[in-house]
Amino acid sequence: MKEICPTVERIVREWPELESPAFLHGMLTGELCGAEKLEVGDFIKGLLQEIGAESVKEKALQTLYVLYDETLKGLTSSDFSLELCLPDEARPLIERARAVGQWCEGFLYGFGLTHPGRAKLGEEVKEYLETLQDVADIDSEALKDVEDEQMNAQLEEIIEFIRIGAIAVYENLHPAERKPIELDTIPEPTHKTVQ
Template sequence: MDFNQVSEVLAPFPELESASFVHGMLVGLMSGDSEIKETVWIKKLIEEADIKSVKESFLQVLHQLYLETDAGLNGSGFDFALCIPDDTEELGFRASMLGQWAEGYLYGMGLLGKSDKDLAREVIEFLSDLGDIAGIDAAGLSEPGDEEEADFMEISEFVRMGVLMVNEELNPTQAAPIMEAECPTDTLQ
């Protein structure tokens, strides 16, 4: 989902912070509860921001965001992408949006009310790392070099892969059982 497209429909609702925050919240909810329905997510979003009315375009973009996120999380994982600005934007802005994405993810997971005792150690460690990323200070990144760009890409990929790990941990895929091959016993005699 295009960051700018989502940002455009969210612009009238500053309470929602950013497209990155909203997507992070959705992914956090979906990672914590694979059965979360689109209507439940949109209702939570509207209630949390105390939104009184929305346009159809708002609902259409959220619908598309939900479908693409569900396909990315529950597919091969190769299609899963964070809703953050592309690399044509300033690094400081992208880093800030990655921080908001992490904040939204933690918020979404928090809405589910899972405690540490419900989570594996790796998941707890990842959520702690996301807390650090959510507090990212993007000041001073307006004139980045290649090293800072590489660091940002590495952190973005860490977040993406960590989310896929958490999703798999909390919502393991159910592989079809392997059927035993039938072997006629009379041919062995």
């Protein structure tokens, strides 16, 4: 996934409506979790409609196919290998926190597009979505000029919660042969928002 994120960033520059690579990846992950079954063609067609584009360059199309494929594999693999399209640890804390918030916004948006019947969701899934809303509301500007190990560790903890939670939501809404992950067994982050 890390290899494709820079290419996704170039696509997003052409489609500023998508906000960031993190938002686009969150949106795709949310759609995959919320939809009964989301084919890659449906994802791309829906994306083009969302941004008002009538066509897409071949390179961008290939990138979207790979992004879809890698994300679906990550959600369904037995080794919980989902990776989030976020800036790496070398980037400033404010940039990473902003991207995490954008990923959460994207997930909520994509999930809402494909699973509008929120009342039908289990409590654990609803709680996860509420946590994503809290994270999406992170005031990343408050982190300007802040760089310390504790804040970075808290952000990494939040990222891991989001990542494992997305896999758990997918499993709970798409029961496979293996036993679904119980959402209440995932440790809550000690800090839901970076302060």
